[in-house]
Amino acid sequence: VSAGMVHDLVVADDGAVSFTFHLTREDPATLARDARKAVQAVTGVAAVKINVVDPGAKLESGAAGRTGPSAPPGAVPPPPTPEAMPHLGRVLAVSSGKGGVGKSTVSANLAAALALQGHRVGVMDADVYGPNIPRMFGRDAKPEVIGGKIQPLEAYGVKLMSLGFIVERDAPAIWRGPIIMKIIGQFLRDVAWGQLDYLVVDLPPGTGDAQLSLVQTIHLDGVLIVTTPQEMAVGDSLRGAKMFERVGVRVLGVAENMSYYVCPHCGERSEVFLAGGGGRLAAELGVPLLGQIPLQAGMPQLADAGRPIVVAAPDSPAGAALRDLAGAVVATLGRAVPLNTLAR
Ligand SMILES: Nc1ncnc2c1ncn2[C@@H]1O[C@H](COP(=O)(O)OP(=O)(O)OP(=O)(O)O)[C@@H](O)[C@H]1O
Ligand SMILES: [Mg+2]
Structure with missing residues (x-):
């Protein structure tokens, strides 16, 4: 929170917690998992929903053009566009x-x-x-x-x-x-x-x-x-x-x-x-x-x-x-x- 990575925090009456987590390419990939664990450990929390976003990669992610069950816009991992091989x-x-x-x-x-x-x-x-x-x-x-x-x-x-x-x-x-x-x-x-x-x-x-x-x-x-x-x-x-x-x-x-x-x-x-x-x-x-x-x-x-x-x-x-x-x-x-x- 102090690093400015947590945004849009919502705590519902039923104990469901959701927030947007700003994670850049340089951050260790385990951070989101650690954050989830930390939130789950809080008494009264029933469910945790984390929307991981790379604030520096918004433009790239839009161009990725994935097929299949598509990820929400901006979800991990936005950069770079996968190649066809x-x-x-x-x-x-x-x-x-x-x-x-x-x-x-x-x-x-x-x-x-x-x-x-x-x-x-x-x-x-x-x-x-x-x-x-x-x-x-x-x-x-x-x-x-x-x-x-x-x-x-x-x-x-x-x-x-x-x-x-x-x-x-x-x-x-x-x-x-x-x-x-x-x-x-x-x-x-x-x-x-x-x-x-x-x-x-x-x-x-x-x-x-x-x-x-x-x-x-x-x-x-x-x-x-x-x-x-x-x-x-x-x-x-x-x-x-x-x-x-x-x-x-x-x-x-x-x-x-x-x-x-x-x-x-x-x-x-x-x-x-x-x-x-x-x-x-x-x-x-x-x-x-x-x-x-x-x-x-x-x-x-x-x-x-x-x-x-x-x-x-x-x-x-x-x-x-x-x-x-x-x-x-x-x-x-x-x-x-x-x-x-x-x-x-
Ligand atoms: N069906 C099986 N019957 C007996 N032994 C098995 C069987 N499947 C795997 N093993 C043995 O279990 C051990 C672990 O298997 P393996 O290395 O394939 O797992 P892994 O998921 O790749 O492990 P890691 O997470 O360390 O990469 C190996 O010694 C393997 O020979
Ligand atoms: Mg293995």
Whole structure:
């Protein structure tokens, strides 16, 4: 408030609080979330509605010309106008509110499954804090630069780019907003992806600089939300998904990971965690539950060995579920015109 960032504060009788929050490009993206938390912590507050506005970017935001469920004028993030990059094909982000729910596992297996079906696929690791894609594909080498273009690495027919290939494994991940924006821009523009059918973007958890940079740089064709069945994970995922909706990115659906466990001896299926979170999240967002992936023993070991389960054990319960998920994602994407090929 003292910084002059809070405007139009309205407190309704029923405890609903709303205000406009002036946030510039230089402010940390977590500020709005912190502000929400602070307001929620006040006794008597029932609901908080924050309209985030960048006062310096009003002109640019009007020209953005987004399609889909459009964001309110001036909503985060207004600058800069995302570009069309037709050579990347359909660009799909894999996101979650909470860490460790299986985004990278889903990204890697989705990409590998699509490549197995004969599609031209790339994976961009946008998890600049903890890049896992190199390990999950068993590749670790410095990418070559030819003619000013960074050459992606390749495994199982999937083209790969990750900060993990470029920085040392033990380098502290202290990237700030503008640097992350730059890295993501370079990964999209300066990597020799060739012509792709699908680019899968593996995101870090939450709604931070990587997510904002991504939606500001490129038109996403959709985002897949990964959650686990527990209620806590679902609440976090809902917040994450809402952020994408707010900036006009289509939420394709929900993938519920670690949904159940199939006993390898008797084949009996049991719910390990509280059941049904993925379905509830999908219902709340009004999107389909695109897949349920069982918890599977041996999967972390396969991932560590650089072998996506859809390649190493395609007929295992998790392998089959991930292949089904890839089919469901393609079918869902197929119903929409790819944003990156739209003339604009
Ligand atoms: N269905 C599953 N069965 C068994 N293990 C799994 C399953 N899905 C993921 N895992 C394991 O759980 C761990 C976390 O998965 P993963 O790295 O994909 O999550 P993440 O959401 O990308 O995490 P982060 O938020 O850190 O990026 C990994 O060791 C992975 O192998
Ligand atoms: Mg990850």
